[in-house]
Amino acid sequence: MGKPVERVAVVGAGVIGSGWAARFLAASLDVTAWDPAPGAQEKAHAAIEAAWGPMSRRGVKPGASPARLRFCASLEECAASADLVQENAPEREALKQGLLERIDAANPDALVASSTSGLLPTKLAERMRRPERMLVGHPFNPVYLLPLVELVAGEKTSAASLEAAGAFYEAIGMRPLKLKRETEGFVADRLMEALWREALWLVNDDVATTEEIDAAVTYGCGLRWALMGTFLTFHLAGGEGGVRHMLAQFGPALKLPWTRLVAPELTDALIDKVAAGCQVQAAGRSIKELEARRDAFLVDLLALVQNYWPEAEGRPGRL
Amino acid sequence: MGKPVERVAVVGAGVIGSGWAARFLAASLDVTAWDPAPGAQEKAHAAIEAAWGPMSRRGVKPGASPARLRFCASLEECAASADLVQENAPEREALKQGLLERIDAANPDALVASSTSGLLPTKLAERMRRPERMLVGHPFNPVYLLPLVELVAGEKTSAASLEAAGAFYEAIGMRPLKLKRETEGFVADRLMEALWREALWLVNDDVATTEEIDAAVTYGCGLRWALMGTFLTFHLAGGEGGVRHMLAQFGPALKLPWTRLVAPELTDALIDKVAAGCQVQAAGRSIKELEARRDAFLVDLLALVQNYWPEAEGRPGRL
Numbered sequence: 001m002g003k004p005v006e007r008v009a010v011v012g013a014g015v016i017g018s019g020w021a022a023r024f025l026a027a028s029l030d031v032t033a034w035d036p037a038p039g040a041q042e043k044a045h046a047a048i049e050a051a052w053g054p055m056s057r058r059g060v061k062p063g064a065s066p067a068r069l070r071f072c073a074s075l076e077e078c079a080a081s082a083d084l085v086q087e088n089a090p091e092r093e094a095l096k097q098g099l100l101e102r103i104d105a106a107n108p109d110a111l112v113a114s115s116t117s118g119l120l121p122t123k124l125a126e127r128m129r130r131p132e133r134m135l136v137g138h139p140f141n142p143v144y145l146l147p148l149v150e151l152v153a154g155e156k157t158s159a160a161s162l163e164a165a166g167a168f169y170e171a172i173g174m175r176p177l178k179l180k181r182e183t184e185g186f187v188a189d190r191l192m193e194a195l196w197r198e199a200l201w202l203v204n205d206d207v208a209t210t211e212e213i214d215a216a217v218t219y220g221c222g223l224r225w226a227l228m229g230t231f232l233t234f235h236l237a238g239g240e241g242g243v244r245h246m247l248a249q250f251g252p253a254l255k256l257p258w259t260r261l262v263a264p265e266l267t268d269a270l271i272d273k274v275a276a277g278c279q280v281q282a283a284g285r286s287i288k289e290l291e292a293r294r295d296a297f298l299v300d301l302l303a304l305v306q307n308y309w310p311e312a313e314g315r316p317g318r319l
Numbered sequence: 320m321g322k323p324v325e326r327v328a329v330v331g332a333g334v335i336g337s338g339w340a341a342r343f344l345a346a347s348l349d350v351t352a353w354d355p356a357p358g359a360q361e362k363a364h365a366a367i368e369a370a371w372g373p374m375s376r377r378g379v380k381p382g383a384s385p386a387r388l389r390f391c392a393s394l395e396e397c398a399a400s401a402d403l404v405q406e407n408a409p410e411r412e413a414l415k416q417g418l419l420e421r422i423d424a425a426n427p428d429a430l431v432a433s434s435t436s437g438l439l440p441t442k443l444a445e446r447m448r449r450p451e452r453m454l455v456g457h458p459f460n461p462v463y464l465l466p467l468v469e470l471v472a473g474e475k476t477s478a479a480s481l482e483a484a485g486a487f488y489e490a491i492g493m494r495p496l497k498l499k500r501e502t503e504g505f506v507a508d509r510l511m512e513a514l515w516r517e518a519l520w521l522v523n524d525d526v527a528t529t530e531e532i533d534a535a536v537t538y539g540c541g542l543r544w545a546l547m548g549t550f551l552t553f554h555l556a557g558g559e560g561g562v563r564h565m566l567a568q569f570g571p572a573l574k575l576p577w578t579r580l581v582a583p584e585l586t587d588a589l590i591d592k593v594a595a596g597c598q599v600q601a602a603g604r605s606i607k608e609l610e611a612r613r614d615a616f617l618v619d620l621l622a623l624v625q626n627y628w629p630e631a632e633g634r635p636g637r638l
Contacts, residue, residue: 015558050607054614058621091572118577140539141556142610145617148539175538177531185577187527188535191514194578196549198513203592204583208506210596212496214548216507219494220459220467222548225541226620227627229533230515237460239334253410258437258504259513261580264523273522277529283629288369291461295373297627298464301545302377304623308546308616315602 005111005168006030009082011075011099016115017088018044019143021069022051024086026144027172028061031069034078041071051144058145075099076106084111084168086137093119100134101127111165113137118185121154131156135165138186139174147175150186198259223305227297235278236290243278247271324430324487325349328401330394330418335434336407337363338462340388341370343405345463346491347380350388353397360390370463377464394418395425403430403487405456412438419453420446430484432456437504440473450475454484457505458493466494469505517578542624546616554597555609562597566590 008024010017013035021044024031033044048066072078079085085103089096096114103112104127112134114124125131136152149169153162166176179186185193199213208216224233231243238246247266254263264270282290306312327343329336332354340363343350352363367385391397398404404422408415415433422431423446431453433443444450455471468488472481485495498505504512518532527535543552550562557565566585573582583589601609625631 015556050611051614054618057618091569118572118575141552142614142617145614145621146539146542147621148535150535175534177527177535177538180526183524183526184575187521187532188539190517190521190578191532191535192540192549193572194513194517194580195510196553197573197578197580197582198509199549200573200583200585200589200593202506202509203596204589205502207499207502207509208496209599210548210550210593211600213506213510214550214600215494216467216469216496216510217544217548218546219496220465220507221511222541222544222546223465225536226545226624227537227541229529229536229541230511230518231529231533234515237334250410253437253512254516254519256437256503259509259516259580261513261516261578263516264519266519270519270523274519274529277522280528281530281533292369293627295370295461295464297624298461299373299376300623301620302464302466304619305545305616308612310602 003083005083005171007032007082007084009033009079009085009107009110010088011035011078011085011103012088012090012115013040013044013071014088015047015141016139016143017086018047019051019141020086020088020115020139022048022055022066022144023172023174025066025068026052026055026060026064028064029068029172032072032078032082033069034072034075044071045069051142055144075102079103079106079110082107082110084113084165086113086115088115091117091119093123096124097127100124104128104130109133111135111161111168113165115139118189120182120184121152121157122182123154125154125156132158133161135161136186137165137169137176138188140188147173148188149174149176150188151176151178152182152186153179154182194259194261198261201260218305223298223301224294226301227294231274231278232281232290235282236287236294238287240287242275242282242287244271244275247274322402324402324483326351326401326403328352328398328404328426328429329407330354330397330404330422331407331409331434332359332363332390333407334366334460335458335462336405337366338370338460339405339407339434339458341367341374341385341463342491342493344385344387345371345374345379345383347383348387348491351391351397351401352388353391353394363390364388370461374463394421398422398425398429401426401429403432403484405432405434407434410436410438412442415443416446419443423447423449423453428452430454430480430487432484434458437508439501439503440471440476441501442473444473444475451477452480454480455505456484456488456495457507459507466492467507468493468495469507470495470497471501471505472498473501513578513580517580520579537624542617542620543613545620546613550593550597551600551609554601555606555613557606559606561594561601561606563590563594566593
């Protein structure tokens with residue numbers, strides 16, 4: 001595992017697997033792939049071709065080529081010569097355990113990463129003889145453009161494997177987020193899932209249509225979230241007093257039925273953790289400086305995104 | 320209420336109120352303001368000055384000027400001659416009710432909008448003699464740049480008032496989302512609050528720091544959300560089968576503990592509503608076309624946002 005990753009195996013080549021293949025190929029790596037589903041190979045090639053245009057605009061590495069992808073007839077052949085195996089099977093624990101067991105047998109040395117959205121690596125690696133080189137590397141769709149990848153170690157994952165995987169993903173232009181501990185849904189999916197479930201309640205209860213709910217995101221908070229998450233956003237909402245003032249002011253709203261989700265108690269310990277975190281994020285900048293930076297970004301973003309709004313396509317503006 | 324809005328009164332001139340004042344002024348309107356807090360006037364002028372630069376880059380209307388703001392010594396003077404009164408007092412029901420009662424007495428004709436984040440207009444208007452012209456017009460920070468405004472009618476709000484307020488906000492460049500019915504937290508805050516409470520749990524349980532949680536948004540889902548909300552995102556995640564296929568595949572995950580929020584039952588009726596909504600949003604475009612559009616946007620957005628990432632400021636890249 002000390003050696004650099006030059007060959008990558010993609011196990012399962014659906015939307016996520018073919019997205020990984022495209023990203024690996026753009027980084028000028030050799031890629032093998034395996035997917036037992038009928039027509040998977042053709043679909044993957046088409047997906048990679050579609051991705052190549054946008055990726056080229058971002059910039060692909062010299063020597064990179066979709067031709068460096070080789071589909072294999074068996075999982076074992078696919079995995080055998082890889083330095084890193086990326087598993088992208090459907091989200092069923094037993095299925096993934098079986099595949100990881102076969103990968104383990106076919107290749108004793110490679111790093112093995114699962115793209116699971118929220119299953120626990122300790123469970124997934126249960127049938128591997130060498131679980132120390134297994135971890136979760138959870139990407140986001142479209143994999144070939146979004147930088148985030150969540151790294152989650154299982155109980156037996158070695159520090160060296162976590163380190164090597166992080167360095168590899170970073171080298172191919174990603175942002176590895178190393179989780180402090182295993183938890184169902186990790187971080188990003190916990191956030192997205194909370195919003196998603198609330199959105200389903202709003203549709204279920206006939207408060208709004210899917211289109212209206214999406215518009216509430218894209219014309220509002222979604223624009224801010226491309227630059228700063230909720231914590232830094234609320235740090236700014238607190239004015240000069242920052243997030244501590246904001247928590248004092250909006251803390252009581254955590255008791256109101258503004259979502260179906262029950263909030264944690266706003267203890268002093270929690271307030272301290274939030275305030276300390278936001279201090280790190282502010283990186284010495286004043287609220288005024290952060291606001292000016294946000295506004296400059298939003299002006300640029302609005303000029304960009306309005307080209308994608310319905311009116312730009314000659315359709316009546318929705319909302 | 321049939322007459323066009325030319326004079327606007329801003330009641331409460333903190334972060335939200337001064338944001339509204341900036342937006343109204345940029346639309347070449349005359350604005351009166353009132354805020355009893357010490358130093359409020361100076362702070363508001365400074366905030367409007369800071370906002371004027373970014374707004375100018377977006378484009379302000381001919382004749383627009385910050386000098387067309389006049390601070391008044393009393394609420395009554397501020398409200399008296401306005402065509403629309405925008406109330407931005409702290410989020411306390413009794414306080415707002417009292418202010419709205421005084422606005423009602425001072426000006427019998429104006430549209431009256433409250434910026435409340437989630438209180439119900441029927442309750443807020445209880446002490447008004449003419450509640451038919453009162454509604455919620457809930458903006459998002461920074462008010463002078465973000466287009467979304469949620470319009471919520473109370474039980475006594477007239478259709479004409481709702482219509483007039485919608486037309487006015489649209490005329491000043493906003494996207495009015497008219498809620499089907501009153502509900503605590505409306506739509507956008509229900510979504511944001513769910514994500515916020517989940518984020519607080521993650522910090523509380525030491526799964527991640529505020530910085531890591533924000534990064535999980537800004538390097539992942541936040542980039543997508545600037546263009547498309549969760550429903551359209553999941554419509555694409557379903558491949559050719561769209562959101563209906565996605566719900567079949569990820570429906571079981573709604574039972575997993577991927578958030579503290581309990582999901583609604585995925586009934587056929589709910590699936591039908593979601594699928595029908597996504598059809599409207601897709602506006603006849605195939606999944607492939609939607610993907611190509613998303614990717615083109617993401618490439619542009621990444622080129623833009625990377626100028627705001629830590630490395631662009633010479634700081635070590637976080638994550």
